[in-house]
Amino acid sequence: MSAAARILVVDDEETLAAGIAENLTAEGYEPKVVGDGLRALECLRSEVFDLVLLDVMMPGLDGLAVCKTLREEGNQVPILFLTARGSTEDRIRGLESGGDDYLAKPFALRELLLRVQIILRRVHWYRGDAAESDAQRPLAFGGNEFSYRTYSGSSWDGHEQHLPHKEAMILKTLADRNGEVVSREFILEQVWGYEAYPSTRTIDNFIVRLRKRFEREPDRPRHIHTVRGVGYRFTTEPEDLS
Numbered sequence: 001m002s003a004a005a006r007i008l009v010v011d012d013e014e015t016l017a018a019g020i021a022e023n024l025t026a027e028g029y030e031p032k033v034v035g036d037g038l039r040a041l042e043c044l045r046s047e048v049f050d051l052v053l054l055d056v057m058m059p060g061l062d063g064l065a066v067c068k069t070l071r072e073e074g075n076q077v078p079i080l081f082l083t084a085r086g087s088t089e090d091r092i093r094g095l096e097s098g099g100d101d102y103l104a105k106p107f108a109l110r111e112l113l114l115r116v117q118i119i120l121r122r123v124h125w126y127r128g129d130a131a132e133s134d135a136q137r138p139l140a141f142g143g144n145e146f147s148y149r150t151y152s153g154s155s156w157d158g159h160e161q162h163l164p165h166k167e168a169m170i171l172k173t174l175a176d177r178n179g180e181v182v183s184r185e186f187i188l189e190q191v192w193g194y195e196a197y198p199s200t201r202t203i204d205n206f207i208v209r210l211r212k213r214f215e216r217e218p219d220r221p222r223h224i225h226t227v228r229g230v231g232y233r234f235t236t237e238p239e240d241l242s
Helices: 014-026 037-046 063-072 088-096 109-127 165-175 184-191 201-214
Strands: 006-010 030-034 051-055 079-083 101-104 139-141 144-147 152-154 160-162 181-183 224-227 231-234
Touching: 006 014, 006 037, 014 030, 014 109, 030 037, 037 051, 037 063, 051 063, 051 109, 063 079, 079 109, 101 109, 109 165, 109 184, 139 165, 165 184, 165 201, 165 231, 181 184, 184 201, 184 231, 201 224, 201 231
Parallel strands: 006 030, 006 051, 051 079, 079 101
Antiparallel strands: 139 144, 144 152, 152 160, 181 231, 224 231
16 A cells, blocks of 8 residues: 655645545645745755645745746645736736746635546656656656656766756656657646646646757757647657658
């Protein structure tokens, strides 16, 4: 039996945080509650968590700053933002800072628990639990090598590459379907979920970043191909489609 997922709840509203923790415990998770951003960073630097439920609007160090600091330190723990600010602009800002999902207050408890379940399922898929899983083996293509486990590798020109969690997940989504056409909608659902971003154009921006890292000629890609009007196709063997 696998160990219960550890979830850090970060919110300065004590009653809300306690209620969330109680319900997470009832669902079989192992929650821990802290009330401010600095304490959250201390916990995340010394302990391992599977997910963080992170309030955005906190006094002192807010949730966005906590997320930014974690990503700069190389900590890719999934983050679900909780906030009273639920506009599209706020949601995009949170996700672009490195968050995985964004839930506006007040929220239904069932929706929170569902999103927790979905994020943890994505983590399970990305990491792969079986010893023989492809997630345990480096991806090699065109002189590039990348480890899903460490989010790092090297490109064809010898440069080290350290990918943010979302870039790594997109690369895995494509590589898992080597040679197949993968739609933008499928990538969005696999990596974020449909409600996370307002436009599939976001995927295109991440693809540009991946090409700059791993393609010898990013403007004439030989591994990460565009399929006009549909999405993308990844090939471990180089193809010149120009």
